[in-house]
Amino acid sequence: MKKQRRQFLSQLTSKIAGLGAMAAAPVLTQAASQSSSHISVKNIRISREPNKTRLVFDLDGPVEHSLFSLHKPERLVVDIKKTRLIDSGVLQELHSRQLKSIRIGVRNTHDLRVVLDLKSRTTPSSFLLEPKGNNGHRLVVDVKEQASSSSSKYKEMAKKKSLRDVVVAIDAGHGGNDPGATGRLGTHEKNVTLQIARRLKKEIDATKGMRGELIRSKDRFMRLRDRIKKAHEIDADLMISIHADSFPDVRARGASVYALSVSGATSESARLLAEKENKVDLLFGDVNLNHQDKMVRQVLLDLSLTGTIESSLDIGDEVLKELGRVGRVHKKKVQQAGFAVLKAPNIPAILLETAFISNPKEERKLRSSAHQNKLAKAILRGVNDYFSRKAPPGTWLSEAQDHYVIKKGDTLADISDKYSLPVSHLRTRNSLRSDDLRIGKKLYIPAS
Numbered sequence: 001m002k003k004q005r006r007q008f009l010s011q012l013t014s015k016i017a018g019l020g021a022m023a024a025a026p027v028l029t030q031a032a033s034q035s036s037s038h039i040s041v042k043n044i045r046i047s048r049e050p051n052k053t054r055l056v057f058d059l060d061g062p063v064e065h066s067l068f069s070l071h072k073p074e075r076l077v078v079d080i081k082k083t084r085l086i087d088s089g090v091l092q093e094l095h096s097r098q099l100k101s102i103r104i105g106v107r108n109t110h111d112l113r114v115v116l117d118l119k120s121r122t123t124p125s126s127f128l129l130e131p132k133g134n135n136g137h138r139l140v141v142d143v144k145e146q147a148s149s150s151s152s153k154y155k156e157m158a159k160k161k162s163l164r165d166v167v168v169a170i171d172a173g174h175g176g177n178d179p180g181a182t183g184r185l186g187t188h189e190k191n192v193t194l195q196i197a198r199r200l201k202k203e204i205d206a207t208k209g210m211r212g213e214l215i216r217s218k219d220r221f222m223r224l225r226d227r228i229k230k231a232h233e234i235d236a237d238l239m240i241s242i243h244a245d246s247f248p249d250v251r252a253r254g255a256s257v258y259a260l261s262v263s264g265a266t267s268e269s270a271r272l273l274a275e276k277e278n279k280v281d282l283l284f285g286d287v288n289l290n291h292q293d294k295m296v297r298q299v300l301l302d303l304s305l306t307g308t309i310e311s312s313l314d315i316g317d318e319v320l321k322e323l324g325r326v327g328r329v330h331k332k333k334v335q336q337a338g339f340a341v342l343k344a345p346n347i348p349a350i351l352l353e354t355a356f357i358s359n360p361k362e363e364r365k366l367r368s369s370a371h372q373n374k375l376a377k378a379i380l381r382g383v384n385d386y387f388s389r390k391a392p393p394g395t396w397l398s399e400a401q402d403h404y405v406i407k408k409g410d411t412l413a414d415i416s417d418k419y420s421l422p423v424s425h426l427r428t429r430n431s432l433r434s435d436d437l438r439i440g441k442k443l444y445i446p447a448s
């Protein structure tokens, strides 16, 4: 009976709060609620992002809490059970683009009621963090502007600072009357390359700050020249050409990564492969390769391109490393060759031979959606690793998000502590496969 009555009273309090009674809520002083069984809020920290505000309550023990929103005016109410605030002085500093002010009251004698006065409608969320390192128990409350207003505001901001997505051109090799290599089970290279390309686009599009664009989205023939042209038209920051290898010896296996080379092929096999892939145009297209080569060669002479080739090798390294985690690699180093498709001036480009379609075991893998997904995820991780270090200036990846550059002695636990984030969030955002950190690498700090 008593419990029921208390419940009723607490519901009533919420209702009253909804009617605006909270405006009169008294600020809690040290004198209020001195019971030793109380948890103390020792400090409240704020961090501000363009469309989000994060409050971190530093606590001296674990708490139970709940949140609810009130509208017109917009407020978020955070109830923390059996808790008190040590110093209300901290409240003055707590304002942001989303947060007008913060008020604290006592509820049910023992509980702390925190009212956030908001500037617009938000989507709130919260989570608790266990003690770690120098930090004790923490309650983290996020208020994020709601999609409609936040996306328009974000667009505004993006426009102002012209922050754009990193664009990855995904080129599915071959197509139409050019099937590419054909496996013993009858699999055409052109089909698996398109399937992997589509999966890769999905992975890239799901990554904030990145956009994937398919050079060809259906089974059609495209000249290499037109593929490069398209990559330019969409202002790609990177072009990934997807292929599957073939070799007379069915035992040949593994993935290879190629990058553009100015000086020539690194090996005879790379040269032969480049010739084979380039031959497509001679067989099916009407483009004069010699003419094109001349044009491209001229551009290649430009020293500014040195950076592009270095970037291609750099991205190639990251992708090769990730491919090595989902399967065998054919050669442990990024190969260089003069692929026509890679001669996109000023766009770093890599060509992936995802596996040997001429090897029945690998052919079967190439056909499986599970393996295709693994490949797509591995490629994304490689690309992400590269752009997390070297995002082009003016992109959202380079500017609009918090990042942390790893220093000697850092651990993932330390960094997640510093930003009051679960380690898993850091791992996911940065596509980390292990907790080993590379000094100098940029770690993205996820928004939520």
Ligand SMILES: [Zn+2]
Pocket: 173, 174, 180, 181, 189, 243, 244, 277
């Ligand atoms: Zn091919």
